[in-house]
Amino acid sequence: xxxxxVGSNLDSNRAEEPAKNCDNAVKYLKQNFYIExxxxxxxxxxxxxxxxxxxxxxVIKLQTDINPFxxxxxxxxxxxxxxxxxxxxxxxxxxxxxxxxxxxxIFHSDILVLPHPRMHERSFVLDPLKEIEPNWIHPVFKMSIxxxxxxxxxxxxxxxxxx
Numbered sequence: 581x582x583x584x585x586v587g588s589n590l591d592s593n594r595a596e597e598p599a600k601n602c603d604n605a606v607k608y609l610k611q612n613f614y615i616e617x618x619x620x621x622x623x624x625x626x627x628x629x630x631x632x633x634x635x636x637x638x639v640i641k642l643q644t645d646i647n648p649f650x651x652x653x654x655x656x657x658x659x660x661x662x663x664x665x666x667x668x669x670x671x672x673x674x675x676x677x678x679x680x681x682x683x684x685x686i687f688h689s690d691i692l693v694l695p696h697p698r699m700h701e702r703s704f705v706l707d708p709l710k711e712i713e714p715n716w717i718h719p720v721f722k723m724s725i726x727x728x729x730x731x732x733x734x735x736x737x738x739x740x741x742x743x
Contacts, residue, residue, distance in 0.1 A: 581713065582642050582683060584609070584655065585696070585705050587676040589626065589635040593663045598636040599741070601662065601675050608658055609640060617641040619708030624738040627702065632672045636741070639680065639708040648682040652692055655679060680705060684719040695719060700728045703736040 586605050588598035596604065599621055606618055619638040626632040644651060655677040662675040680696045687694040699705045700718060709716060710725040718728055 583680040584640045585678040585680050587635050587637040589633045590674045614643040617712040619711045620740045623741045624704035637704040701732045703738040
């Protein structure tokens with residue numbers, strides 16, 4: 581199981597809204613990978629809390645035989661093609677594609693940490709992940725999604741907006 585989180589809170593340079601950016605990212609990923617499932621989109625406040633626009637987020641379950649580093653390269657390339665510019669951490673973005681989990685590998689390097697090092701603290705990842713893979717267990721914490729939310733998630737506003 582490979583999970584990729586999708587997010588956007590800025591209009592694209594084609595004046596498309598964040599939900600459309602996420603839809604377009606899914607279409608783009610379908611050209612390159614076998615997509616098993618796509619969650620609904622969820623509206624979420626920025627973390628850390630700020631005056632940025634709220635995000636649209638979801639999770640994709642995909643299959644590929646390429647290694648996690650190659651997958652990460654593809655995801656970063658797609659972000660760039662959508663117009664993402666990386667200047668500061670936690671800034672607003674046209675598209676964010678995060679590799680959340682890769683076949684439940686546990687891995688840590690300067691380039692990649694698996695599973696994603698903050699996924700367990702984010703309702704905007706856990707809620708859509710629960711929707712498409714309700715029995716998933718975090719490979720490090722050995723906890724279900726509900727248990728992770730109960731233990732780590734504090735005061736995050738997230739609600740489902742569309743399938």
